[in-house]
Amino acid sequence: xxxxxxxxxxxxxxxxxxxxxxxxxxxxxxxxxxxxxxxxxxxxxxxxxxxxxxxxxxxxxxxxxxxxxxxxxxxxxxxxxxxxxxxxxxxxxxxxxxxxxxxxxxxxxxxxxxxxxxxxxxxxxxxxxxxxxxxxxxxxxxxxxxxxxxxxxxxxxxxxxxxxxxxxxxxxxxxxxxxxxxxxxxxxxxxxxxxxxxxxxxxxxxxxxxxxxxxxxxxxxxxxxxxxxxxxxxxxxxxxxxxxxxxxxxxxxxxxxxxxxxxxxxxxxxxxxxxxxxxxxxxxxxxxxxxxxxxxxxxxxxxxxxxxxxxxxxxxxxxxxxxxxxxxxxxxxxxxxxxxxxxxxxxxxxxxxxxxxxxxxxxxxxxxxxxxxxxxxxxxxxxxxxxxxxxxxxxxxxxxxxxxxxxxxxxxxxxxxxxxxxxxxxxxxxxxxxxxxxxxxxxxxxxxxxxxxxxxxxxxxxxxxxxxxxxxxxxxxxxxxxxxxxx
Amino acid sequence: xxxxxxxxxxxxxxxxxxxxxxxxxxxxxxxxxxxxxxxxxxxxxxxxxxxxxxxxxxxxxxxxxxxxxxxxxxxxxxxxxxxxxxxxxxxxxxxxxxxxxxxxxxxxxxxxxxxxxxxxxxxxxxxxxxxxxxxxxxxxxxxxxxx
Numbered sequence: 012x013x014x015x016x017x018x019x020x021x022x023x024x025x026x027x028x029x030x031x032x033x034x035x036x037x038x039x040x041x042x043x044x045x046x047x048x049x050x051x052x053x054x055x056x057x058x059x060x061x062x063x064x065x066x067x068x069x070x071x072x073x074x075x076x077x078x079x080x081x082x083x084x085x086x087x088x089x090x091x092x093x094x095x096x097x098x099x100x101x102x103x104x105x106x107x108x109x110x111x112x113x114x115x116x117x118x119x120x121x122x123x124x125x126x127x128x129x130x131x132x133x134x135x136x137x138x139x140x141x142x143x144x145x146x147x148x149x150x151x152x153x154x155x156x157x158x159x160x161x162x163x164x165x166x167x168x169x170x171x172x173x174x175x176x177x178x179x180x181x182x183x184x185x186x187x188x189x190x191x192x193x194x195x196x197x198x199x200x201x202x203x204x205x206x207x208x209x210x211x212x213x214x215x216x217x218x219x220x221x222x223x224x225x226x227x228x229x230x231x232x233x234x235x236x237x238x239x240x241x242x243x244x245x246x247x248x249x250x251x252x253x254x255x256x257x258x259x260x261x262x263x264x265x266x267x268x269x270x271x272x273x274x275x276x277x278x279x280x281x282x283x284x285x286x287x288x289x290x291x292x293x294x295x296x297x298x299x300x301x302x303x304x305x306x307x308x309x310x311x312x313x314x315x316x317x318x319x320x321x322x323x324x325x326x327x328x329x330x331x332x333x334x335x336x337x338x339x340x341x342x343x344x345x346x347x348x349x350x351x352x353x354x355x356x357x358x359x360x361x362x363x364x365x366x367x368x369x370x371x372x373x374x375x376x377x378x379x380x381x382x383x384x385x386x387x388x389x390x391x392x393x394x395x396x397x398x399x400x401x402x403x404x405x406x407x408x409x410x411x412x413x414x415x416x417x418x419x420x421x422x423x424x425x426x427x428x429x430x431x432x433x434x435x436x437x438x439x440x441x442x443x444x445x446x447x448x449x450x451x452x453x454x455x456x457x458x459x460x461x462x463x464x465x466x467x468x469x470x471x472x473x474x475x476x477x478x479x480x481x482x483x484x485x486x487x488x489x490x491x492x493x494x495x496x497x498x
Numbered sequence: 499x500x501x502x503x504x505x506x507x508x509x510x511x512x513x514x515x516x517x518x519x520x521x522x523x524x525x526x527x528x529x530x531x532x533x534x535x536x537x538x539x540x541x542x543x544x545x546x547x548x549x550x551x552x553x554x555x556x557x558x559x560x561x562x563x564x565x566x567x568x569x570x571x572x573x574x575x576x577x578x579x580x581x582x583x584x585x586x587x588x589x590x591x592x593x594x595x596x597x598x599x600x601x602x603x604x605x606x607x608x609x610x611x612x613x614x615x616x617x618x619x620x621x622x623x624x625x626x627x628x629x630x631x632x633x634x635x636x637x638x639x640x641x642x643x644x645x
Contacts (some may be wrong), residue, residue, distance in 0.1 A: 019567070020576045021600035055627055056601055067598050069560035076560070096564050099580050101595035101605070102522055102548070102555035103587035120628075144597065288586060335594060337551060 014042060014087045017094040025053040034093075039070060040083030042093060057095075061143060069096040121147035122176070128220060132174050140336045146174060150220075152333045155179035155242035157230055157258055159210040161318030162248030162272045162325060164196035169326035170246075171214040171221045175333070178214065179224040179242055182206045189498070193315035230254055232377035235261040244332055246270040246325045252299040253380035259284060259292035260377055263367045268341075270328050272321040277314050277349040279321035282340050282359065283328050286368035289342035294362035299384040310460070317349055395466060396481040399490040402453055406430075413450045415439075417465040418457055418484075426495045428455065428487055436461050443472050455480035455487070457498075501579060501604045501620045502529075502537045502636045512615035514543050515583035515608040521552035526563070527579035527604065528570035535636075536578040536604055542566040555594070556582045579604030579620070586611060589619040591630040599623040604633060 013033045018026050026032050034049075036042035043064070047054035059065050070077045071094040077085045087093065124132070124146060135141040135149075152175050156163045159182040170178055186194075186201045186209055194206075201209035207225040214223050226238055230249075239245055239261050247258045247269055255273075262269035268285035271292060284291045328340050344357040366373045397405070406412050414431040416423060423433050434442050436456070446452070452474055454462035462479040469477045480487065488495040507527070514523040525543040529536060544562050548555040558580070567577055580603055584590075589609040591599070599605060601623050609616040621630040 019600075020578065021602040024602055052625070067600075071560070071564075094564075096560040096567075097600050098560045098563060099524070099526075099558040099600070100548075100556065100598040101580075101582055101592070102551075103584035103592055335554070335592075338553070 013089055015092045016042065016046060017092060019095055019097055021097065022053060022056060022095065025050050025056070036087055038083065039072065039077050039085045039087060039093065042087060043070070043083070067098045067100055069098055070094070071096055122150050123147070124150065125220075128174065131218070131220075135173070141334060145334045145336070148333050149174045149330065150176040152244070153177040153179065153242045154329055154333075155181065155239060155245045156248060157181045157245060157254065158248035158250065159194075159196060159206045160184070160190065160248060160250060161193045161274060161313065162322040163246075164194045164210075165319045165322035166246050166248060166272075166326045166329070167196055167210060167214060168217065169323060170329060171218045173326070173330055174218065174220065175330075176220075177222045177224060177242075179226065179238070180207055180210055181226040181228065181230050181238060182210070183227055183229050193313065193318050195319065230257060232257060232380065235377060236265065239265055239267060242267065244268050244270060244329050246272075246329055248272060248322065248325070252384045253386060255292065256299065256383060257377065257380045260367050260374060262286075263291050263293075264376070268332055270325045270332070270340075272318075272325045274313055274317050274321050276311055277317065279317050279347040279349075280344060281321055281324045281328070281347070282344045283332070285339075285341050286361075290359045290361040291365060291368045293367050294365045295344065295359055297362070297366070301385060310457070314349055317347075320347060320349070395463075395478055396459070397453060397478045398481050399486040402480055402487075403491045409451065411450055413446070413452045414480075415446075415452060415454045415465065416456070416484075417454055417461050422457060422498075425498050426484060426488065428484060428492070428495075431455065436465055439465055439468050440472075443469075446474070448472075448474050451476040451478075453478050453480055455483050457483045458485055459483040499604070499622065500535050500634045500636050501606070502535050502638050504538065505637055505639060507538050507541055508618065508635075508637060510541055510543070511581050511583075511606060511608055511618065514581075515585075515610045516613060516615050518546065518583065519610050519613045520585045522546055522548075522554065522556040522583050522585060523608075524556040524558055524580065524582040526558065526566050526570075526577050527581060527606065528566075528573070528575040529578040530575060531578065538578065539575050540570065540573070541581070542570070553585060554587075577603070579606060581606035581608065583608045583610045589617040591621050596623065596627070596630050599627075599630070601625065601627075605630070606635070 013035055016032050016034050018030055018032060023030060034042050034045050036045055047057055057065060057068050072080060072085055073092055132146050135146050136143055154170055154175050156167055159180050167178060184206050186197045186204055186206055188202050190197060191199060196213050197209045205227060207227050211223045211225055214221055228234060235257055245258060245262050245267055247255060249255050259269055263286045266287055268283055270283050272281045331337050331339055342359050344359050346355045363369050416427060416431040416433045417436040417439060419435050452469060454465040456462040459480060459482050466477050466479045485497055488497045524546050525541055527538050528540040528542060529538040544558050546552050547557045547559055570576060584607055587609060589607040591607060605621045608618045620633050620635045622633050624631055
């Protein structure tokens, strides 16, 4: 039963230049098998490594696509004509092609998946946009998470679960009980242990196929390039401006995409900064805000679920970049408002005069980011601070001592030092008249930062005997009055 | 192999790439083969069917391919290549391009930067599918002789 097979031009070199060949077969499957058995070199162009017909190879029986018939089971009869018709696909591949596989375009083949991995990633494998190839790309990918905290926790968990082959973690902190409200990669048993130890154990348990590379260090201008260089994508989960600018500049210099997220109280932001294809963080924020203007999560608080949402967006964008799927968040800034449950999107333009990624960059190597952000040049407070124990002793000897609590009223409700007067820092300049300038004053806040600002305000207003409680009410609770809860 | 284009072909590919920016433009190249030269005769501009991700993907489905092939066949031509644009990317094949490539065909890629046609290069898939090798493009003017 001879069937005529029409060969498209690209495959003719493999069948002796002919445009048609005769094959004896009873079904399409048998026909393709015989055809590629006779012309061995044809096989790899028709079939993928897993033995399936390649997605861009279309087989028509007479005028019908065999996918609409019985696929490879479709029977053929003598006199039938089978056509192999190409579909042609391709594309720049978005950032995937340029970022993740930059320089490896013709290099290392993708890793294979074990039976265990095939089962584990089953719900990915049946997604057309992921499939076996996408899953292999995830396995080959190397993602660096800067910070294993609020944003890094969900990002690390989802990336590990998704099968990202290598996850790098940079953190030098120890798990604190106040972290547990949002940093879901750490458990209660990990309190007091290094975050990296706790995160690594959790990732191993979640997916032993993931390789964790832990960097127990602060990311600095000295080590950033060496650490980031070996990764394909960086997800920035830092909580401070110097590190944020450092991560951005290092990513621009190395040509890596930087998946950005940040959170504050009930609001979050996310974007993908990738200077090769769009703006960088400096195009958005050329200069950091003055130190102290934007409170950290420790000072301002944050809703625990919020980093879960923003960190998950970072994980999602990272995976999209690896797969080259969909529209990456390049050139767009997503703003999330948890209280309104509202997402807004701003378009970001690349700044041609950007000092790092513009056409004439002035920053061509990493700089001193602490100095850039105005940190580190803080005045010395020698003699202006008092410890909790000293305050207790002095206060007992001098009941006339005025202790001012400069925290917010809702913090006062959590815990307060008996006898202290509540004047929130923001109200202090307007309420100086309530204070007796001749009394000795001690300011206090939560950890001792805001009370130093209060001290400066009071000194500038002519108060002579002002000191600030070192370590704030937290130090008081630890060293003086253990009946107070810490927060 | 060398891909021989006429200036009007190169111009048409550039215009198509610019017109469809920021989406990827694509089409087929019909022509003949003369020894080591693939000679372009007619372009078949096609609609990119990846409406979901046209900025970084293109697709010519089998129905369009077949129709174009039949048309070229009537003129005694065959599909010798494919062209497509890379909006805001280099004229270099991506991994995705390579993984979906057919052998022998010339893959002409046009970089389009901010809406302006940039570099144009042609590539062919290596026999083992492992790499795309650049092939030379020769622009030749053929005079039409009226007889």
